Amino acid sequence: MNASTPLRIAVAGASGRMGRMLIEAIAQSPDCQLAGALDIASSPSIGSDASAFTGHNSGVLITSDLAQGLKNAQVLIDFTRPEGSMAHLAVCRQMGVQMVIGTTGFSEMQKAEIQAASQDIAIVMAPNMSVGVNVTLKLLEMAAKALSSGYDIEIIEAHHKHKVDAPSGTALKMGEVIAQAQGRKLQDCAVYERYGHTGERVASSIGFSTIRGGDIVGDHTVMFATEGERIEITHKSSSRSTYAQGSLRAVRFLAGKKHGLFDMFDVLGLEAIRALA
Numbered sequence: 001m002n003a004s005t006p007l008r009i010a011v012a013g014a015s016g017r018m019g020r021m022l023i024e025a026i027a028q029s030p031d032c033q034l035a036g037a038l039d040i041a042s043s044p045s046i047g048s049d050a051s052a053f054t055g056h057n058s059g060v061l062i063t064s065d066l067a068q069g070l071k072n073a074q075v076l077i078d079f080t081r082p083e084g085s086m087a088h089l090a091v092c093r094q095m096g097v098q099m100v101i102g103t104t105g106f107s108e109m110q111k112a113e114i115q116a117a118s119q120d121i122a123i124v125m126a127p128n129m130s131v132g133v134n135v136t137l138k139l140l141e142m143a144a145k146a147l148s149s150g151y152d153i154e155i156i157e158a159h160h161k162h163k164v165d166a167p168s169g170t171a172l173k174m175g176e177v178i179a180q181a182q183g184r185k186l187q188d189c190a191v192y193e194r195y196g197h198t199g200e201r202v203a204s205s206i207g208f209s210t211i212r213g214g215d216i217v218g219d220h221t222v223m224f225a226t227e228g229e230r231i232e233i234t235h236k237s238s239s240r241s242t243y244a245q246g247s248l249r250a251v252r253f254l255a256g257k258k259h260g261l262f263d264m265f266d267v268l269g270l271e272a273i274r275a276l277a
Helices: 017-027 066-070 082-095 108-117 131-146 169-181 241-254 264-268 270-276
Strands: 007-011 034-038 075-078 097-100 121-124 152-159 208-211 220-225 229-237 261-263
Touching: 007 017, 007 241, 017 034, 017 097, 017 241, 034 066, 066 108, 066 264, 075 082, 075 241, 097 241, 108 121, 121 241, 121 264, 131 169, 131 220, 131 229, 131 241, 131 264, 152 169, 152 261, 169 208, 169 220, 241 261, 241 264, 264 270
Parallel strands: 007 034, 007 075, 075 097, 097 121, 121 261, 152 208
Antiparallel strands: 152 220, 220 229
């Protein structure tokens, strides 16, 4: 990618809430250009201008034809669903189009496929593209190391009523960061459900609580509780625009990269902080 020319970006799920937020962010960024817009074949927006909802036309029509929608793009930003993202991944890999993946809910097998594809194309994959969330993850890593014994850890997340996966990808990432910082694997200590006579809390567990309702964009709180005190680290999103801006930072990070799988810690330079810790 040449820094003197706009980065040519395609958007998946172009007629959805996040897709439209991304299209607006691209239009407002002088170094970015909308180059493609994808949606499912049943979408009523197929064939319409991707920016029509803003009152200005971009000249880019929404299509369900992946090859057509990606032919002019350098990067695809994808916040859809796992099955859609995997279909997009296959075509991007074939066409040499990079990806920024914000989709959550992937299976371990699907994650392995993404890892394999990163041998041929450069990919940024993160359950949350918000800069603030990723700084929060770094704070959680630091807290988890300092509070590695004697503290019970609970993760509470809240999202809008339309979200289809639980716990959220961000909540799971928080759990993974905490477990890794304490030398554990989340799969060995996570507790996702509590009902009935559960017995006393297992000291080494990481608990998850999920709330779904209304139009909550995304709230996450991690509680470190012990006798006599409680530490809470919270991030609250009031707009999806933070995800859009973080996604564009990820696109810029990919400039010049041929292949590899990266996350937002790489994009924001937080890996360097980790290395020095």
